[in-house]
Amino acid sequence: MSFTKTTEKTSHYNHLEKMTINELLTNINTEDTTVPNAVKKAIPQIEQLTEQIVQKLKEGGRLFYMGAGTSGRLGIVDASECPPTFGVSHDLVIGLIAGGDTAIRKAVEFAEDSTEQGWKDLQTYHISEKDVVVGIAASGTTPYVISALEKCNQQNIITGCITCNEGSPLAHTAQFPIVVTVGPEFVTGSSRMKAGTAQKLVLNMISTATMIQLGRVKGNKMVDMQLSNNKLVDRGTRMIMEELNIDRPLAAELLQKYGSVRNAINNYGN
Incomplete structure (x- = not known):
């Protein structure tokens, strides 16, 4: 051909x-x-x-x-x-x-x-x-x-x-x-x-x-991203602050507790 x-x-x-x-x-x-x-x-x-x-x-x-x-x-x-x-x-x-x-x-x-x-x-x-x-x-x-x-x-x-x-x-x-x-x-x-x-x-x-x-994005955020460095941890913290309208210390605590942005957002208040 x-x-x-x-x-x-x-x-x-x-x-x-x-x-x-x-x-x-x-x-x-x-x-x-x-x-x-x-x-x-x-x-x-x-x-x-x-x-x-x-x-x-x-x-x-x-x-x-x-x-x-x-x-x-x-x-x-x-x-x-x-x-x-x-x-x-x-x-x-x-x-x-x-x-x-x-x-x-x-x-x-x-x-x-x-x-x-x-x-x-x-x-x-x-x-x-x-x-x-x-x-x-x-x-x-x-x-x-x-x-x-x-x-x-x-x-x-x-x-x-x-x-x-x-x-x-x-x-x-x-x-x-x-x-x-x-x-x-x-x-x-x-x-x-x-x-x-x-x-x-x-x-x-x-x-x-x-x-x-496949549901791996919420709104426009990478809520399932791996928290593999400080930059991504900071990004995840800011995502949670914005989504839940909470301050940085609480957002950081939630992220550390639940291990992902999605889990932190879904479990907030439970």
């Missing part, structure tokens, strides 16, 4: 090495401003996939992100932020990267080219029909991701994807594809830039909307 990788097309800018720092920064920013609008156009696709994720998680399933390189790292970042932000289990949203944990910091040569490892990685988590797997690949051609999604489709596991090339093999493989067409990068082919930004925005939208739908 042939298609055009717009993420690999030649940059709209040339002679980058002759630009001043200000010119470089201004031009990069100009390109970056096009990304949110490209994401906006994909909202119907994002909505369809998020609906599937919410339903499966409500039924006890899990969400898996998988990718290679920058795409894999972005999935891991989003997955790793869910427990501290929303107080969910670490095994509810799971990020997988071609090459394993080593690849988070350092590129593992040819790891993304394996047509078997992706499915093997999923099997270590006893993947099942209760789960959802989202492949992330700016190019839409990563074998590690595509082959895993193909296997998931055969096993009646819901699949989605986030890619930046229309008509890519990945977009055709996923049952619920999200395609954000950002066009050529400022540095030709450097998809960690606009494509990476687009993927990050979409991941934020999916996980945040999902957690809100």
Whole structure:
């Protein structure tokens, strides 16, 4: 199947090495401003996939992100932020990267080219029909991701994807594809830039909307966040003060007693 990788097309800018720092920064920013609008156009696709994720998680399933390189790292970042932000289990949203944990910091040569490892990685988590797997690949051609999604489709596991090339093999493989067409990068082919930004925005939208739908936000507050440092304890205390209209000492006492903003609010006065 042939298609055009717009993420690999030649940059709209040339002679980058002759630009001043200000010119470089201004031009990069100009390109970056096009990304949110490209994401906006994909909202119907994002909505369809998020609906599937919410339903499966409500039924006890899990969400898996998988990718290679920058795409894999972005999935891991989003997955790793869910427990501290929303107080969910670490095994509810799971990020997988071609090459394993080593690849988070350092590129593992040819790891993304394996047509078997992706499915093997999923099997270590006893993947099942209760789960959802989202492949992330700016190019839409990563074998590690595509082959895993193909296997998931055969096993009646819901699949989605986030890619930046229309008509890519990945977009055709996923049952619920999200395609954000950002066009050529400022540095030709450097998809960690606009494509990476687009993927990050979409991941934020999916996980945040999902957690809100699962009841992990009250009003606009992260009432289930983990109190893992002084900043978050202070934030939690202020949330309780605002919600219950009480002073700081009492709010801090309630937070310490009940261990979370939600529990403190729910148990106040009991």
